[in-house]
Amino acid sequence: MKHPDIETRDVRPGRLPEERLHANFADLHPPLTALQAEVEAARCLFCFDAPCTEACPTGIDIPGFIRKIATGNLHGAAVTILDENIMGGTCANVCPVEELCEQVCVKNTAEALPVAIGRLQRHATDHLFASGRQPYRHGSDTGKRVAVVGAGPAGLACAHRLALHGHEVTVYETRPKAGGLNEYGIAAYKMVDDRAAREVEFILGVGGITLRNGKTLSVDFSLAALRREYDAVFLGLGHNAVNHLDLDHEDADGVHSAVNTIERIRQEDLASLPVGRRVVVIGGGNTAIDIAVQMRKLGAESVTLVYRRGREDMGATGHEQALAQTSGVLIRTWAAPHRIHTAEDGVHRVSFEYTHTNDEGRLAGTGRFFDIDADQVFKAIGQHFDEALLDSDDCPAVENGRIRVDEQRATSLEGVWAGGDCVPGRDLTVTAVQDGKAAADSMHQWLSRTEPESADG
Template identity: 55%
Template sequence: MTNSPTTPGVVSGRLAPPALARNFSDLHPPLDRHEAHVAADRCYFCHDAPCMTACPTSIDIPLFIRQILTGTPEAAARTILDQNILGGMCARVCPTETLCEEACVRETAEGKPVEIGRLQRYATDTLMGKNIHPFERAAPTGKRVAVVGAGPAGLSCAHRLAMKGHDVVIYDARPKAGGLNEYGIASYKSVDNFAAREVDWLMMIGGIEMKLGQALGNGLSLDGLADEYDAVFLGVGLAATNDLGIGGEGLEGVQDAVDFIAELRQADDLTTLDVGRRVVVIGGGMTAVDAAVQSKLLGAEEVSLVYRRGAEAMPASKFEQDLAASKGVRIVTHASPAVILGDGVVDAVDFDYTDADAKPTGESFTVAADMVLKAIGQKLGDAYGLTMEGRKIAVTGAGRTSRDKVWAGGDCASGGDDLTVTAVAEGRDAAEDIHATLMAS
């Protein structure tokens, strides 16, 4: 592959620090007190609250908005956090445009919903800014629970169990807690180290011990945990990335989008991050959009996001698709990768056009690329001897697996959408079921 000296291939420092700072600033800046009151005043406080029904954690949205309107944002935060202990992060990353805000009566009537997500952030940020933790531990039960995975599901489960009086130990493979909140969310959605600060705030409940750098299969076993603890909750996520299954995946310049995002999230200096001149992102979900947008924000000249079905079938919401387009990402639909080309280093990708069923039509095209990011989904790396449903751990009820004493939730468990807010709900509900089971034994 040859590149012009003035437009090199994969390099770092394409943009100066001031430009990078602007590009990666807060996507949705927080509301101030006056703005929050104006936004809250638009709520009709519907008696049937369709927004609440659309929320996976069933937050009483009309109540918390009324509490903001009456000048008690701390009480509003308590209402939110009672159902969703990670309400601060969910206010930042939840696709409200397809959940609560899509169901809002204002959206139906006017095409402009109440800004529920930003109001939720206003309330939770107000409370956390005062270093207030509104929950207390119940009397100790003498029961111990292991939680594997410090992502949204694991943190939610651990907090609810600790609040019930159980002692909890969280194990996580990475050096930092937070899971996808820490490693997998676009930087412009969670600025100022918020994920880590939220974990620290959550741990204020007490009764939770965090053990990092420990994973199942690496010093831990499910058998050992089940013997040592009264219950085990698995919130391990989907650690293994799916392969494209085509030629050229091993070329230099081809990498998993989740790794690209994780590296960016942990970087202290964005000018040190490599990005291509021509980047191709393969996939149509949130990870694909996050990778594509951030490539552009790092200074890539051309970014193409290619998806095998139509735009209406993309897992990423219309808002996310529009965000990508607004940042200069070219979205190509009805195209599937056939082979990645290059001599040691990626040079281009051949795509087949696809029909409505995502089958090749016989026509093809080529996109020049010096960097290819794969974002076609993830899978569970190990079944841990549990019954599986497709690529996930099969669960019934509130996260019960095929093994006694073992529950699971979040992305690794069957059922539900792969969303932060859904993972929080599943961790919370599993904790309630674990508590009931332990107290009945």
């Protein structure tokens, strides 16, 4: 029997009409018009030793591509971008430019805004993709075969670069679609329509890359087998496990992984998704912001994001935090989840304990608590790389939960490289692309020093 003080949970699909959903999930930042792009490009000072290029993890010649936009050469601008970052189209939409290139723009002063580098990058790459032109072709055949595990940003960037060098590449991917985070893990309003899929199609258009979906490491094949069959291997495994709260009732009806729900939002009909009237998000990174904002856009009446430390400690950028607030998300800080309260029909509220930093500089509870009613709770407390995916008898060295690599992204195993979220570094699409690119160049040098085996072994 339900306790009389417990309000019935209110979770249902279709909280908003489809036309409202369509508007809510339209482009967060509409593309620039030709005139807007021309005016914005003219603001660039085309700095020598430009700080924006230094701040870009992939080293795009930013003044170079903006100058080409200013002179009407959009195709050349796009090629300049993609030569260094083959996922420059995605990065134009999701890269935290406010912390990277635009942050260090010499125009970024108290009196003026930085040049809109991200939007100009999108303007150029959109033009190229719309034209249907393919500026890249597979290089002269080297006779070498490389396996890439994971079709996310790191794996696809590596595969494309290897193909340019003339190697034959086979990409193994667990999911039915390639793209990794870009396809499954980015807020739908940041990557609208089938942009991620079109980018994958463009990357594969270089030739010499075979994509094998539905193939999982340590299930369908082993790393040891790949090392025997191929001349080199790249591991772009990403984060393959989510963190847990370690609280009772964590698996109750209505308690969800934010990562899994973001995937559903990207892959399913928006009107079919169950949405609570009162939503609580636990976490402070960009994933927490993405799920909180999207639940509001899906029609949740109230969304409260709770983080255990202060605003300045949140993994989400200031830009993302501002977006959450302007979208109607309430952000509460210095509070840690203490207990999930459930009834027969699932979660009903969450208890939090106020936190503080103690004299030793560590996070500690205060012994004071508060409750937030909830029909749905989303856990967005991070992901990690589970090394159990690797062969126990043929495993590269792992430190602090990530595969150890050198500057060239080579692992401790000869002939095996790795990159992306499974190696140390910042978990961004742009850094994953750089990992894949750097690894491919290193692999090419290594493969060029080794002779192909004869047919009889």
